[in-house]
Amino acid sequence: MELEIIELSERKARFVLSGVSAAFANALRRSITSEVPILAIDDVNIYDNTSVLFDEQLALRLGLIPLKADTTKYVSPQECKCEGQGCPLCQVSLTLSAEGPKVMYSGDMISTDPDVRPAEATVPIVELKEKHKVVIEAIARLGTGRSHSKWQAGIASGYKNMPAITVGECDQCGECIKACPRDILELNGNKVEVVDIIDCSICRLCEEACDMNAIKVSEDPESFVMTFETSGSTTAAELAVQAAGSIKKRAEQLGEILETL
Ligand code: SF4
Ligand code: SF4
Ligand SMILES: [Zn+2]
Numbered sequence: 124m125e126l127e128i129i130e131l132s133e134r135k136a137r138f139v140l141s142g143v144s145a146a147f148a149n150a151l152r153r154s155i156t157s158e159v160p161i162l163a164i165d166d167v168n169i170y171d172n173t174s175v176l177f178d179e180q181l182a183l184r185l186g187l188i189p190l191k192a193d194t195t196k197y198v199s200p201q202e203c204k205c206e207g208q209g210c211p212l213c214q215v216s217l218t219l220s221a222e223g224p225k226v227m228y229s230g231d232m233i234s235t236d237p238d239v240r241p242a243e244a245t246v247p248i249v250e251l252k253e254k255h256k257v258v259i260e261a262i263a264r265l266g267t268g269r270s271h272s273k274w275q276a277g278i279a280s281g282y283k284n285m286p287a288i289t290v291g292e293c294d295q296c297g298e299c300i301k302a303c304p305r306d307i308l309e310l311n312g313n314k315v316e317v318v319d320i321i322d323c324s325i326c327r328l329c330e331e332a333c334d335m336n337a338i339k340v341s342e343d344p345e346s347f348v349m350t351f352e353t354s355g356s357t358t359a360a361e362l363a364v365q366a367a368g369s370i371k372k373r374a375e376q377l378g379e380i381l382e383t384l
Contacts, residue, residue, distance in 0.1 A: 155277035223251030242355025284342035302332035
C-alpha cells in the first residue's frame with residue numbers, strides 16, 4: 124500500500140491511496156464518517172428558557188455544535204467503570220447563561236474541562252431579545268457517527284478511482300480540449316497533455332469528442348483519490364490515523380472471534 128498526500132490542512136485532506144482494493148478504500152471512507160469517537164452534547168438540563176426557541180430546538184442546536192477535545196482523556200459511557208451513571212471519565216459539563224438583548228453564540232459556553240470547547244466560537248444558537256434569558260447545563264459524551272450524526276467526525280468523505288489518460292496518433296484538432304469541463308487538457312506543441320490528472324472526473328466527454336479515437340480514459344482499479352473534511356472536532360491527520368486504527372482493531376477482533384470457533 125502506498126500513500127501520497129496531495130493536500131493536508133487542519134480540516135481537510137486529499138491523498139492518493141494505491142495498491143488497495145475498492146473494499147478497503149470504502150472501509151476507510153466509512154470509518155472516517157462513522158467509527159471515530161468524538162465528544163458531542165448528549166443531554167441538556169434547561170433551568171430557564173424564555174427565548175423564542177422551544178427547549179427541544181435549543182437542545183438540538185447545542186447537540187450539533189462540534190466540540191474540539193482531547194478524546195483520549197474520555198471513555199464512552201458504555202465502557203466506563205461507572206456503568207453509564209456519569210462521571211468525569213465519561214462526560215463533561217458545559218454551562219451557558221445569557222440574557223438579552225444579545226445573540227447567544229457557541230463561544231458563550233463555559234466548559235468544566237478547558238481542553239473541551241466548541242470548534243467554532245461563532246456558531247449562533249439563538250437571538251435573545253429584551254428580557255429573554257437562557258440558563259443551561261449541557262452534558263457532552265463520547266460517541267460515533269454510527270449512532271448519531273452529531274458524533275460524525277468526518278464529513279464529505281469520498282473517493283474515486285485514479286484516472287489514467289492516454290493520447291495516441293492525433294491531428295491536434297483540439298476538440299477534446301474544448302469538451303473537457305475541468306479544463307485539464309492542453310495542447311503542448313503537437314501533443315495533447317493532461318495538466319492535472321487528479322482533477323479528471325472520468326466523464327469521458329473528451330473521448331466522445333474525438334473523431335480519431337485517439338484519446339482513451341481509464342481508471343486504475345487499485346488506486347484511489349480520497350478526500351474528506353472534519354467537523355472541526357479533530358484534525359484531518361488525527362482523524363485519518365484513528366479511522367485506520369479502527370479498521371485494524373475491528374479486524375483483530377474478528378480474528379479473535381474466528382480463533383474461538
Ligand atoms: S474524462 Fe472528462 S474530466 Fe477527464 S479529461 Fe476527459 S473530459 Fe476532462
Ligand atoms: S480530439 Fe482527438 S484528434 Fe483532436 S486533439 Fe483531441 S485527441 Fe487529438
Ligand atoms: Zn463514567
